[in-house]
Amino acid sequence: MSQYFIRRLLTLIPVLIGVLVVTFIIIHLTPGDPARMVAGMDADAATVAAIREQLGLNRPLPVQFVSYVSNVLRGDFGRSFHTGEQVRNEIAWRYLNTLLLAVVGVSVATVIGIVAGGISARFPHSWLDSAAMMVALIGISAPVFWIGLVFMYIFGVQLRILPTGGSGTWQHLVLPALTLGLALAGMIARMTRSSLLEVLGQDYIRTSKAYGFSANVLVFRYALRNAILPVITVVGLQLGYSLAGAVLTETVFAWPGLGRLVVGSIFTRDYPVIQAGLLLVAFTFAFVNFLVDMLYALVDPRIRFD
Amino acid sequence: MKLRLRWVTLAVFVLVMSVAVGSVGVAQELVVATGADPVRLDPPDQTDNVSETVLRHVMDGLVEFDEEMNFVPALATAWEVVGDGEGYRFFLRQGVTFHDGTAFNAEAVKYNFDRIIEGQLRRTALLRPYIKSVEVEDEFTVVMYTHFPFGALLNYLAHGASLIQSPTAIEEQGEDIGRRPVGTGPFAFDRWVVGDYLTLTANEDYWGGAPQISGIRFRVVPEEATRVFQLETGEAHVVVRVPPTEVPRLEAASGTNVLVADSLRVIYIGMVVHKTPLDNVLVRQAINHAIDRETIVGQILEGFGTPADSPIAPLTQGYYSAGGYEYNPDRARELLAEAGYPNGFDIKFWTPNGRYLKDYETSLVVQQMLAEVGIRADLQVIEWATYISSLFDVDKDTTEAELYLLGWAPSTGESDWVLRPLFSSDLFPPIGDNASYYANPALDERIQAAMRETDPDARDALYAEAQTIIHEDAVWAPLHALRQVVGVRSNVEGVSILPIEIVLVKDAVIQ
Numbered sequence: 155m156s157q158y159f160i161r162r163l164l165t166l167i168p169v170l171i172g173v174l175v176v177t178f179i180i181i182h183l184t185p186g187d188p189a190r191m192v193a194g195m196d197a198d199a200a201t202v203a204a205i206r207e208q209l210g211l212n213r214p215l216p217v218q219f220v221s222y223v224s225n226v227l228r229g230d231f232g233r234s235f236h237t238g239e240q241v242r243n244e245i246a247w248r249y250l251n252t253l254l255l256a257v258v259g260v261s262v263a264t265v266i267g268i269v270a271g272g273i274s275a276r277f278p279h280s281w282l283d284s285a286a287m288m289v290a291l292i293g294i295s296a297p298v299f300w301i302g303l304v305f306m307y308i309f310g311v312q313l314r315i316l317p318t319g320g321s322g323t324w325q326h327l328v329l330p331a332l333t334l335g336l337a338l339a340g341m342i343a344r345m346t347r348s349s350l351l352e353v354l355g356q357d358y359i360r361t362s363k364a365y366g367f368s369a370n371v372l373v374f375r376y377a378l379r380n381a382i383l384p385v386i387t388v389v390g391l392q393l394g395y396s397l398a399g400a401v402l403t404e405t406v407f408a409w410p411g412l413g414r415l416v417v418g419s420i421f422t423r424d425y426p427v428i429q430a431g432l433l434l435v436a437f438t439f440a441f442v443n444f445l446v447d448m449l450y451a452l453v454d455p456r457i458r459f460d
Numbered sequence: 461m462k463l464r465l466r467w468v469t470l471a472v473f474v475l476v477m478s479v480a481v482g483s484v485g486v487a488q489e490l491v492v493a494t495g496a497d498p499v500r501l502d503p504p505d506q507t508d509n510v511s512e513t514v515l516r517h518v519m520d521g522l523v524e525f526d527e528e529m530n531f532v533p534a535l536a537t538a539w540e541v542v543g544d545g546e547g548y549r550f551f552l553r554q555g556v557t558f559h560d561g562t563a564f565n566a567e568a569v570k571y572n573f574d575r576i577i578e579g580q581l582r583r584t585a586l587l588r589p590y591i592k593s594v595e596v597e598d599e600f601t602v603v604m605y606t607h608f609p610f611g612a613l614l615n616y617l618a619h620g621a622s623l624i625q626s627p628t629a630i631e632e633q634g635e636d637i638g639r640r641p642v643g644t645g646p647f648a649f650d651r652w653v654v655g656d657y658l659t660l661t662a663n664e665d666y667w668g669g670a671p672q673i674s675g676i677r678f679r680v681v682p683e684e685a686t687r688v689f690q691l692e693t694g695e696a697h698v699v700v701r702v703p704p705t706e707v708p709r710l711e712a713a714s715g716t717n718v719l720v721a722d723s724l725r726v727i728y729i730g731m732v733v734h735k736t737p738l739d740n741v742l743v744r745q746a747i748n749h750a751i752d753r754e755t756i757v758g759q760i761l762e763g764f765g766t767p768a769d770s771p772i773a774p775l776t777q778g779y780y781s782a783g784g785y786e787y788n789p790d791r792a793r794e795l796l797a798e799a800g801y802p803n804g805f806d807i808k809f810w811t812p813n814g815r816y817l818k819d820y821e822t823s824l825v826v827q828q829m830l831a832e833v834g835i836r837a838d839l840q841v842i843e844w845a846t847y848i849s850s851l852f853d854v855d856k857d858t859t860e861a862e863l864y865l866l867g868w869a870p871s872t873g874e875s876d877w878v879l880r881p882l883f884s885s886d887l888f889p890p891i892g893d894n895a896s897y898y899a900n901p902a903l904d905e906r907i908q909a910a911m912r913e914t915d916p917d918a919r920d921a922l923y924a925e926a927q928t929i930i931h932e933d934a935v936w937a938p939l940h941a942l943r944q945v946v947g948v949r950s951n952v953e954g955v956s957i958l959p960i961e962i963v964l965v966k967d968a969v970i971q
Binding site: 184185186187190191192193194195196197198199200201202204205208236237238239244247248251299303306307310311314317318319320321322405406407408410411414415418421422423 | 496499500507508580582584585635636638639653654655656657679680681682683685686689690692693695843844845846848849850852853868871877881887889890891892893
């Protein structure tokens with residue numbers, strides 16, 4: 155078992171190397187000149203050239219790549235082209251913010267999703283089922299920024315009980331987490347429902363029913379445990395996804411997260427920030443998947459990675 | 461039990477009173493919602509609007525602009541021309557100290573400008589061509605020598621790049637300068653949480669008198685709808701870049717107000733004049749006649765613009781109207797026929813999306829208007845970084861542009877910083893910004909002469925001639941000068957908007 159853990163952890167390394175190489179190539183192939191973005195539209199050629207040299211962008215690409223990789227291996231992600239700040243410092247706090255939003259948002263989604271999906275499966279084809287799946291459908295299909303603005307208008311502008319944006323207190327977290335949670339809950343609800351219905355059709359459930367167990371006990375105690383595996387997979391994927399994909403929520407609520415930083419850096423061609431940001435996101439994504447795999451073993455005693 | 465209740469009552473009473481007193485007597489922090497973070501808080505090494513906005517609260521220049529682009533004495537109390545115009549002598553304000561305790565004097569001024577012209581900063585190219593040297597005459601007198609008699613020097617000193625910062629701070633911070641700015645301004649830098657907010661605290665010892673607010677919090681709110689919500693809830697006192705559609709609602713609401721001010725930014729359709737059929741002046745004039753500027757301003761910008769008749773906005777020093785081109789599609793068709801295109805032609809038309817107010821919508825309407833006279837423009841939306849590289853990091857032979865929408869605002873507030881970079885024949889990309897590749901010796905001559913002319917009237921006359929040439933040759937199709945829309949809480953007064961797109965809250969009061 156522990157051998158398997160270590161093997162799985164080691165597979166993260168080629169993934170990260172791959173991400174590093176691919177992002178490096180893609181951002182250098184993308185048109186647009188970082189030095190020009192730093193210098194500004196009204197800069198003359200000499201200023202742009204001087205900045206290009208300062209940033210080390212006039213060196214041949216392979217040289218840039220080697221120096222970048224060797225710096226990264228020593229834990230040095232360089233300085234942002236634009237702000238001149240250490241990328242490490244710039245990214246760390248933003249990453250923690252995003253992690254906080256993602257974890258709380260996905261927790262909200264999980265609770266909503268499992269409850270809604272469970273109710274649906276408990277009363278299949280009833281009006282409760284339709285209502286819960288309708289909410290799930292809205293969560294999946296309504297744009298996040300629209301949900302965010304509606305929440306903001308109701309709770310911030312009309313009721314005045316929550317701040318409309320920014321960070322710092324737990325109140326600031328409520329609306330963005332709810333918005334993100336609702337958007338992600340739909341998928342979890344649908345997965346829970348279909349997985350539960352499948353399990354509920356199995357023989358042992360029928361037998362249990364015959365023994366006189368109540369429907370609630372059956373669905374939420376026995377069936378749910380067996381139906382939860384695919385749900386865990388979805389939750390894990392969504393956690394990984396929201397680390398980079400929460401950018402819309404972050405933008406609408408002025409939440410100082412990593413997604414906003416990375417997307418902004420793409421527009422300004424701030425290579426060191428893009429690279430470090432994507433590497434971090436990829437690492438977290440892979441790591442969360444790793445955790446999910448490990449979780450399988452905990453949830454389902456039959457699974458043993460030997 | 462009874463005793464405890466009494467204590468609770470007392471505590472509540474004290475709390476309520478302190479809140480009540482707090483909201484009346486003590487100066488409050490003013491919250492400004494901006495669209496983005498500052499990039500770098502080092503005056504000569506920044507080019508973005510938010511950085512300059514923050515810096516203009518932390519630092520002073522020798523001279524500064526007011527809302528009508530007049531010069532106001534700041535760290536220099538008076539100035540005079542030296543000799544035949546080889547420089548300016550500045551008499552400095554005495555008894556001023558930087559926020560870190562360093563004394564402000566002639567040496568500090570020299571240190572700041574030496575750093576720019578001897579260094580390699582983003583704004584070095586703006587100042588080095590003019591400023592030759594700065595000499596200290598005595599503790600509070602400096603002479604700034606220019607390479608030639610330079611009429612617009614004060615404009616360059618009122619520019620954001622010329623704000624004066626503490627030499628001690630520059631020395632101590634080294635590579636990290638630009639994170640913790642130190643100046644002489646009405647507010648001192650406090651804290652910058654990137655992506656969230658930046659706070660300044662009032663400088664009670666400010667030479668111009670202590671501010672009436674305790675500090676400023678610049679909050680980063682990228683989404684414009686959220687900024688408007690924050691103004692409505694009172695979470696922000698001042699919000700920038702309010703979308704025109706929200707203006708009626710904010711004006712009607714009791715707690716909010718809208719301030720509108722003209723900008724120096726002109727939005728235009730650039731034409732690459734060496735490409736057929738744009739090499740024909742009749743075609744360029746036809747394009748100008750085909751565009752209904754009133755409709756664009758009225759319908760697309762909802763009135764928040766002024767139809768343009770020159771590449772230069774009316775509030776820019778040296779602006780002159782050569783009449784502009786009236787909307788006349790019949791005349792446009794005639795000109796096209798005369799030029800040999802009775803059935804029009806196909807052409808590429810590039811536009812950004814989201815860079816300027818309603819830029820893409822404007823381009824769509826222009827495309828329609830061109831179609832009316834037979835010009836079939838193929839509109840292509842290009843992402844901003846790619847856009848400016850495609851325009852400015854190419855040369856005359858490799859450029860793929862034909863028609864393109866762009867905006868320009870002279871950050872120095874005078875005509876030279878429009879005409880010279882955008883119309884000089886020696887400043888084609890990649891060296892300069894003349895992306896229409898227009899070359900006319902008669903125009904070059906006026907631009908150069910005006911730059912060296914120290915008599916303001918003579919300079920204006922030269923700029924009038926220059927703008928007439930550009931008008932007759934129809935080098936661009938200028939569309940409109942933008943207007944800035946800023947939302948404020950009704951109880952906030954003293955917010956001012958500079959035409960160089962800077963919102964100042966130095967003198968703000970919260971009632």
